[in-house]
Amino acid sequence: MSDSAQETPAQAVVGMVEHVLALAATWTHWDGRPVPADDRVYTPHKAIRRVADHLVDHLAEMEARLVGEEPQPDHWHASAVTGEADLAPFTLQDLDEARSRLTRLARVWANRLDALSDDQLDHSPGQGWSFRQLALHLAGSTYYADALGDLS
Template sequence: MTDTKHAPGVLDALHTPDAPHAPDAPRTPDALHAPDVPRTPDVPRTSDTSGLLTPGAPDTLDEAPVTDDRDPARILTAMVDHVLGLAGTWTGWDGRPIPADDRIHTPHKAIRRVADHMVDHLAEMEARLVGEETQPDHWHASAITTEADLAPFTEADLDEARSRLVRLARVWANRLDTLTPDQLDRSPGKGWTFRQLAFHLAESTYYADSVGDLSAVDAPASRPYRTPKP
């Protein structure tokens, strides 16, 4: 499932290239599909592992998320609105990967991570609601940057991202709205409560913030605007 729930050290390997690729520079697949630091082998990671964000990417593990009395469904739709608001500025991206927190980020990578994160925890929640075991986590997550992540981000890509993320947000909101307060806060199965999962997913804005607002004059691709961490 998602990289946000793995045991420490499994996908904490960071992908930090020696120098940013020029927009027209050839890219070596081996360098893009594996992190610079090897993964620790044979360490199981399951979606019921409790843990949350460090100050870096949501790929890393720390303590359970803090919740409050806000509607978890609205939190998720607001997260997607924020991501898509920034994505609307990415069609002019110059092709240079953007470094942040010892990893590199691109528009396609940000959309990939937000969508995969939502899919992962949605599958976890649905499995727990019906009493199934959750799926082991095999995401490569933001520890790698794929060839697809490095592709230009076009208006068509933005349209696809809107359709994908808006629908995922509605699935999440509709499901959360059907749960009772007891199901939200005393959720079945092993792991965080479903309310905690929703608040955790709201941190997915990290990926979009790492790319930033590329329309801003003072925020070129090499120095993106990023929302300060609380």
């Protein structure tokens, strides 16, 4: 990824997704053992789920705040839970699905962020981080993919 001080909020989100998908391209070689990271474990499906959920959660927050609504609280199980589906093999078809899902979510984010003025990005309505800060926070979602790393 490029230097975050010079990239736009949209570039930060798109770059995060590109980074995640580059690593995910190596996960079809995963041996089926969850990888420990901090106090959690990660698998390819769990990493993709967490990135997608994080994008959806904060997108819903931003859209609610833009129309003057209170954001709906999330009820994700997040990283605390590793479900049966998270333990499934990560196939080429799963990679294709992840590419479609995450690329589209990144595009929605980029389109929305690029449509906002610098003032809207920095002085965002409602409670919480500014939308610029939110985008930079999302860029940290590389954590989930980095926990697994390159498995080629």
